[in-house]
Amino acid sequence: MDDGIVRDGIKPGDVVVVTGAGGGFGRAFCNRFGRAGAKVAAWEINPQAGAETVAQVKAAGGEAQFFQVDLSDASQIAKAVEQTLAAFGAPYVIINNASIYPRATVIDMKVEDWERTLKVNITAPFLIVRAFGPHMLKQKRGLVINIASGRGVEGAPRGANYAASKAAILSLTKTLALEWAPHNVRVNAIIPGVSMTAQPLENTTPEELLARGKKEIPLGRVGYPDDMAGLAAFMASSDAAYMTGQAVAMNGGRVLVP
Ligand SMILES: NC(=O)c1ccc[n+]([C@@H]2O[C@H](COP(=O)([O-])OP(=O)(O)OC[C@H]3O[C@@H](n4cnc5c(N)ncnc54)[C@H](O)[C@@H]3O)[C@@H](O)[C@H]2O)c1
Numbered sequence: 160m161d162d163g164i165v166r167d168g169i170k171p172g173d174v175v176v177v178t179g180a181g182g183g184f185g186r187a188f189c190n191r192f193g194r195a196g197a198k199v200a201a202w203e204i205n206p207q208a209g210a211e212t213v214a215q216v217k218a219a220g221g222e223a224q225f226f227q228v229d230l231s232d233a234s235q236i237a238k239a240v241e242q243t244l245a246a247f248g249a250p251y252v253i254i255n256n257a258s259i260y261p262r263a264t265v266i267d268m269k270v271e272d273w274e275r276t277l278k279v280n281i282t283a284p285f286l287i288v289r290a291f292g293p294h295m296l297k298q299k300r301g302l303v304i305n306i307a308s309g310r311g312v313e314g315a316p317r318g319a320n321y322a323a324s325k326a327a328i329l330s331l332t333k334t335l336a337l338e339w340a341p342h343n344v345r346v347n348a349i350i351p352g353v354s355m356t357a358q359p360l361e362n363t364t365p366e367e368l369l370a371r372g373k374k375e376i377p378l379g380r381v382g383y384p385d386d387m388a389g390l391a392a393f394m395a396s397s398d399a400a401y402m403t404g405q406a407v408a409m410n411g412g413r414v415l416v417p
Pocket residue numbers: 178179180181182183184185202203204205208228229230231255256257258259279306307308309350351352353354355356357358359
């Protein structure tokens with residue numbers, strides 16, 4: 160670059176915190192950043208899934224540690240923050256990726272399902288960025304990537320809880336980007352399209368999902384975890400140093416109606 164601007168991006172040895180690290184996208188984020196030389200803090204409720212992710216990162220020569228945490232519990236989040244800081248130091252990237260999606264109509268939804276969904280999907284990201292924030296702001300470099308959903312824009316029949324949480328994380332992305340821009344900590348969101356992971360398969364079969372991708376997605380297929388990991392890697396790179404407060408759809412060309 161010959162414009163004299165210093166563009167910061169992720170460097171080997173930087174710390175990446177990934178929530179829901181045992182799932183489809185979460186594991187791909189861990190593997191992608193692990194291969195690039197990051198220290199990966201794999202946060203996950205399911206110990207087998209978290210351990211498998213860490214094993215994959217290590218098998219490829221990367222560095223990773225599993226932190227067991229139930230994101231619906233504020234005290235467990237506080238503990239995982241302390242453990243991560245003690246093990247690795249302040250993160251360069253936080254990926255708020257974990258979510259749950261208990262399905263029911265508004266009339267039938269249990270209040271407990273509404274409340275747990277909001278706790279895991281939006282209160283946890285809020286608590287996590289608050290806890291790590293002072294450490295990141297002090298470094299004057301860093302990035303938060305919030306994983307949203309088209310449902311947060313379009314709504315979701317039998318998923319008012321999930322849709323509300325995803326609209327909220329888009330909003331949190333905007334506010335946090337404005338609050339942290341003066342400190343050179345960027346905040347962006349990814350809006351994945353329907354993808355081949357466990358979450359949509361709670362509600363359909365792999366065959367139906369593939370057929371839906373062929374029929375409904377302009378590029379003719381569903382998304383895959385590596386599609387999202389590629390975008391996250393770009394967001395963390397110096398090429399995205401001027402990008403903050405943005406929500407980027409990675410969805411094969413579906414038009415999201417606001
Ligand atoms: N897959 C899709 O089609 C799709 C589409 C749009 C958005 N998304 C979003 O992408 C993100 C990742 O989704 P995915 O498809 O990989 O889901 P997934 O279900 O495969 O993985 C989610 C992971 O989060 C973990 N988790 C759940 N509750 C937790 C808790 N209380 N504490 C800690 N960890 C917990 C799960 O154990 C799992 O490993 C989510 O935010 C999801 O809403 C997915």
